[in-house]
Amino acid sequence: MNTKSLLTINDLTNEEIFDILKDAQAFSSSHKDWQFDRRLLVANLFFEPSTRTHYSFASAQHQLGVCVENFTAEGSSVEKGESLYDTVKTFESIGFDAVVIRHKQDAYFEQLKDIKIPILNAGDGCGNHPTQCLLDLLTIYQEFQTFEGVKVALIGDIKHSRVANSLQQAMKRLGGEVCFSGPKEWCEKTDYKEIDEAIRWADAVVMLRIQHERHENTMKMSKEEYLQAYGLTKERAASMKPHAIIMHPAPVNRGVEIDDCLVEASNSRIFKQMANGVLVRKAVLKRALGYAPFHKEV
Ligand code: CP
16 A cells, blocks of 8 residues: 555544645645646546535645546446456556545455555545545634644534544544534444533534435434434524534535524534635645645755
């Protein structure tokens, strides 16, 4: 495996996380127009639906001057039975410098250990979503200028959430605190709080959608019942700390896990997270393609 691959957030040391966040910040200020100084070819392989991750990688790639190919299984030789390994090996063989992959299989990258070009994980099943984690960290850092002691409540379908897994691991390593809330049958974690307590406790309230596509049984509650029992309602939002922010990786199901009117409230950072996604993915691509962090350039 290429050492510049990014498969899980734990592939990065704390120092590397801060390097990426600093580069992401530089892309919004001192290095807005920075581009690669050589021709690079990157393929985006999305085997699962995506809007934000796919197109913010594409936006980052275009802004950096990368030649981009967007691959979908439909119309490719995957339809003739070609394996994931042979598909990625093909991209390596025909001259691509890196690949971005989203796949429904947990830890799909285990079967790609012999691939030599960098792989950027854009989400594996219920496992990991490292670039989402980095954009969440950037959003939290912009708000609080530290991770030390910052309290994050992850609320919703924890069991099926790669976002919750990745952010919990990173926040704990960086000195933050994490709790979980939502339906107990979807939460096998120990740091559990009832929803009202979790919302009053948190500096960042991260709402998560119900991942229906990963459920074996359909949900028995109506959308309205779910919002009242486990969602961020106007009443719950009013009990948040004055400085606390609302986050959500999106896509958002307005009126289910969060009241429609809160999605664009003044303390919501949901669309800021999406903008940060482009900055973070520019930084991750730069690292993957062998460039040092701006502040460490000689
Ligand atoms: N947050 C996120 O991963 O969104 P997409 O599924 O649209 O990429």
